[in-house]
Amino acid sequence: MQPGVPTIARQFGEIGRDFYARGWTLGTSGNFSTLVSRKPLTLAITASAVSKGAIAVNDVVLIGPNASVIGPRGQRRKQSARPSAEALLHVTVARVRHAGAVLHTHSIWGTILSDVHAGEGGLTIAGYEMLKGLEGVTTHEHAEWLPILENDQNMERLARQVEETLERFPTVHAFLLRQHGLYTWGDGLAQARRHVEILEFLFEASGRLRTIAETHAGGSHGTDKNPRTTANVGGPRIHHEFS
Numbered sequence: 743m744q745p746g747v748p749t750i751a752r753q754f755g756e757i758g759r760d761f762y763a764r765g766w767t768l769g770t771s772g773n774f775s776t777l778v779s780r781k782p783l784t785l786a787i788t789a790s791a792v793s794k795g796a797i798a799v800n801d802v803v804l805i806g807p808n809a810s811v812i813g814p815r816g817q818r819r820k821q822s823a824r825p826s827a828e829a830l831l832h833v834t835v836a837r838v839r840h841a842g843a844v845l846h847t848h849s850i851w852g853t854i855l856s857d858v859h860a861g862e863g864g865l866t867i868a869g870y871e872m873l874k875g876l877e878g879v880t881t882h883e884h885a886e887w888l889p890i891l892e893n894d895q896n897m898e899r900l901a902r903q904v905e906e907t908l909e910r911f912p913t914v915h916a917f918l919l920r921q922h923g924l925y926t927w928g929d930g931l932a933q934a935r936r937h938v939e940i941l942e943f944l945f946e947a948s949g950r951l952r953t954i955a956e957t958h959a960g961g962s963h964g965t966d967k968n969p970r971t972t973a974n975v976g977g978p979r980i981h982h983e984f985s
């Protein structure tokens with residue numbers, strides 16, 4: 743039996759406090775969802791503009807297959823309690839991947855790598871023992887491909903891109919939105935949370951390694967031979983409502 747909204751809110755709250763403390767969901771960014779029913783598809787999801795460091799029971803809403811609010815019934819929701827703007831992406835991942843939970847973070851390393859590797863359409867992370875934390879991966883001799891999609895405020899269009907990407911790469915555990923953040927999932931909240939922890943570790947390790955490698959390649963005297971590639975790095979972009 744699926745837990746009720748109060749239990750889900752407590753589970754989201756625990757994950758949220760942890761992710762917020764690690765700097766992965768600052769300033770109300772990020773969002774969490776978990777499956778309540780497969781048929782009809784129903785997700786419990788964090789409401790928009792909620793600090794993930796302080797999720798309360800009224801900050802969780804139930805949404806249907808088109809991401810519109812269907813509950814919880816009989817519970818007074820705050821007027822502002824509407825689903826995250828990105829709810830449709832959660833529904834898409836839950837439907838296409840048969841996921842039991844979807845977690846979305848906005849970490850520094852995930853954001854940087856999503857920009858640096860956007861020109862290649864994604865990045866590959868290989869050889870790390872930590873890869874074995876991804877479901878089904880049994881050896882460090884694994885190459886995990888992480889697709890990167892262009893960010894978009896049009897959620898219908900972005901959801902179609904997500905669906906196409908998941909169908910094109912049926913074995914991926916996650917994807918990145920450029921200059922935005924990470925989406926990963928699992929059969930339940932525990933597995934999805936593990937995937938966030940593993941991937942954020944791998945992002946930071948990859949990012950730091952890249953920085954060290956480029957510093958060494960560029961020499962230590964500030965010469966003009968610094969090989970840093972900035973061609974893919976766009977300028978700052980305004981993101982009004984992150985969630």
Ligand SMILES: [Zn+2]
Nearest residue numbers: 772923984985
């Ligand atoms: Zn977001």
